[in-house]
Amino acid sequence: MKTRRSMLFVPGDNPAMLSTAFVYKPDSVMFDLEDAVSPREKDSARLLVFHALGLPAYKDIERVVRINRLDSEYGLKDLEAAIRGRADVVRLPKTDSADDIHELESHVARLEKECSRPVGETKLIAAIESASGVVNALAIATSSQRMAAIALAGFDYLVDMQTSRSGGSEPELFYARAAIVHAARVAHIDAFDVVYGNVDDEEGFLREVQIAKQLGFNGKSLIHPRQVDLLHRAYAPTQKELDHAQRVIAAADAAHRNGQGVVALDGKMIDPPVVKEAELILSRVYAS
Amino acid sequence: MKIIKQAVAGTLESSDLLVKVEPNDSGLDIVIQSEVVKQFGKQIRAAVAETLAKLDVDRGTVVIEDKGALDYAIRARVQAAVLRGAGSVDVNWGQLS
Numbered sequence: 001m002k003t004r005r006s007m008l009f010v011p012g013d014n015p016a017m018l019s020t021a022f023v024y025k026p027d028s029v030m031f032d033l034e035d036a037v038s039p040r041e042k043d044s045a046r047l048l049v050f051h052a053l054g055l056p057a058y059k060d061i062e063r064v065v066r067i068n069r070l071d072s073e074y075g076l077k078d079l080e081a082a083i084r085g086r087a088d089v090v091r092l093p094k095t096d097s098a099d100d101i102h103e104l105e106s107h108v109a110r111l112e113k114e115c116s117r118p119v120g121e122t123k124l125i126a127a128i129e130s131a132s133g134v135v136n137a138l139a140i141a142t143s144s145q146r147m148a149a150i151a152l153a154g155f156d157y158l159v160d161m162q163t164s165r166s167g168g169s170e171p172e173l174f175y176a177r178a179a180i181v182h183a184a185r186v187a188h189i190d191a192f193d194v195v196y197g198n199v200d201d202e203e204g205f206l207r208e209v210q211i212a213k214q215l216g217f218n219g220k221s222l223i224h225p226r227q228v229d230l231l232h233r234a235y236a237p238t239q240k241e242l243d244h245a246q247r248v249i250a251a252a253d254a255a256h257r258n259g260q261g262v263v264a265l266d267g268k269m270i271d272p273p274v275v276k277e278a279e280l281i282l283s284r285v286y287a288s
Numbered sequence: 289m290k291i292i293k294q295a296v297a298g299t300l301e302s303s304d305l306l307v308k309v310e311p312n313d314s315g316l317d318i319v320i321q322s323e324v325v326k327q328f329g330k331q332i333r334a335a336v337a338e339t340l341a342k343l344d345v346d347r348g349t350v351v352i353e354d355k356g357a358l359d360y361a362i363r364a365r366v367q368a369a370v371l372r373g374a375g376s377v378d379v380n381w382g383q384l385s
Contacts, residue, residue, distance in 0.1 A: 015361040016303035044297050044368035050384065051360035077379070084381045115381075 002062060003027050003283070004149060004190045005219030005235050006228045009066075011036035012045035018052040024225040028062040033078045034093050042074050046081045053085035064089040064125065070103060079104075083111040083122060089148055094156065095126035096133045098143035105144050123148035125192075129156035134176045141187035150187075151221055152180045154194035167204065170211065181216045190218040199224040209234045237281045245278035252278075291348035295373035298357075298365040305357040307369035312349040316340065322354035335359050339366045342383045348373070 008026035010017050012033045021029050031052060037045040053063055065087045067078035082090050092104050101124060112119045124146045128134055134157065141150050154173060158164055163172045177193065184191035193212035196205045209231055212220055220231060237245065247265060252275045255263035263270050294310040318340075320332055332354055339362070340350065350366070357365070367384055 014301075015357055015364075016301065019303060019358050019361070043371065044365065047364040047368050047384070048361060050381075051364045055360060080379075080381065084385075 002148075004062070004192070006231050007064065007151070007192055007219065007221045008225065008228055009036065009195070009221065009223045012049045012065075013037045013041045015048060018048060019055065019057075021225065022055075022057040022061055024228045026061065026222065026225075026228045027219070028064050028089070029058065030064040030066055030091060030221070031087075032066045033074070033081075034066050034068050039074075042068075042078075046078060050081040050085040053082075053087055062088050064091050066091040066093060066127075069094055070100075070107070076107065079107055080111055083108060083117065084115050086117065087122065089123040089125055091125040091127060091151070093127045093153070094129045094133070095140055095150075096130055097136050098139040101126060101140060101143040101147070105146060108146070120146065122146065125149045125151055127151045127153045128176070128180060129153040130160045131157070133157070134179050137179045137183035138186060141183040141189055147187060147189050149190035149192055149218070150180055150184055151192035152176055152194050153221075170208070177212070177215050177217070184218075185216070191216070193217040193220040195221045195223045196227065197223065199226065202230065205230060206234055235284055237284055241281050242285060245281040248274060248278035249282070289343045289345050289370060289374045289376065291345065291370065291373040292375055293373055295369050297368035297372060298361075300353060300355055302355050303357055303361065304355050305362060305365050306353040306355075307365045308349075308351040308353075309369045309373040310349050311373075312347055314347075316346055317349045319349070319351045320354065321352065322356075324354070324356060331359070332362060335362045336366055339363045340370065343367065343370050344383075345370055 004027050006026040007028040007030050008021055008024065009030050009032050010021045012031050031049045033045055033049060049065060065082035067082060067090060068074035070076060079090060092100060104124060108122050109119050112122060124144060125148055126140050128137060128150060137150060141147060157176055158172060166172055181191045196208050198204060205227060209220065213235060222228060248270055251263050251265045251270050291309050291311050296308050298304050298306045300306050318333060318336055320329060322332060336352060
């Protein structure tokens with residue numbers, strides 16, 4: 001199963017960044033054709049991204065392309081570049097409903113056929129950036145077998161909600177974050193938290209990572225390479241958590257071998273949810 | 289593909305290149321300026337020539353100001369400049385791989 005903690009944004013019109021982002025070892029790179037690219041450079045960026053997708057340096061990193069909305073003059077052209085460049089995932093911005101995904105999916109399937117890719121190979125990520133998107137999060141998350149994740153995009157969402165970032169515990173994002181994570185868990189897909197824009201504020205970034213991690217997000221969208229390692233370290237289990245998880249798994253295995261339904265460890269019952277939590281902790285070790 | 293007007297693509301930032309194309313009925317003229325022309329001039333020229341050939345460009349002046357771009361960026365920027373110079377809005381992706 002693909003580990004997705006860090007999705008690093010890379011401007012689609014910047015060759016220096018397109019050719020070096022892999023060195024930071026994010027779980028996914030997201031070549032951006034939307035907000036990072038000015039309208040007059042969309043055509044040139046599309047070609048850069050098309051060719052960058054084929055760079056051997058990205059063979060072990062998930063390659064995501066953020067396209068423009070399909071109702072813009074750029075969206076379908078971006079999508080064609082992404083599919084023909086053999087992107088692993090297409091990220092759709094400003095997803096408001098399941099219909100947006102259904103429309104995208106039909107175009108993806110057509111393009112996969114046209115360039116002899118296996119139909120269904122390209123995965124999708126929906127970015128939720130509005131009140132409608134949050135309310136429809138479950139329908140969006142379950143709209144297609146291609147869905148790999150949903151991501152909350154905070155800036156547009158908060159404008160739509162007629163509020164702004166407050167810092168600290170961020171109550172203005174709580175409902176949306178909770179809705180996104182719940183939808184992702186029901187759909188058995190991943191959930192990405194918002195970007196943290198102040199790249200010089202390491203303390204604030206880590207505070208926000210802890211909120212996202214505690215709510216159950218798989219990771220965050222990132223706008224600066226230095227955030228990748230910080231995020232991975234924050235998601236890595238502590239030695240104490242790791243030791244406990246290994247003891248839980250060992251105790252559960254022993255109980256299974258002995259035909260016992262449940263077993264106690266340090267006076268606490270080890271039941272399936274506890275084992276599942278231990279497996280999750282161990283999976284984060286192997287991903288780091 | 290015929291270059292019918294002047295066009296530019298790319299930048300002069302590090303790892304990028306600036307490509308200028310313009311009509312030239314007398315033939316195909318490729319000019320390459322690069323700080324690494326001694327080491328990589330042949331490879332740059334080969335990438336430019338191959339990209340132009342795939343686009344069926346046999347006439348025009350193409351000036352490259354290279355700032356250490358990788359092969360993929362050279363191909364992408366040349367393609368962008370030619371498509372702009374040809375006034376083309378539809379991309380034939382089969383010509384670009």
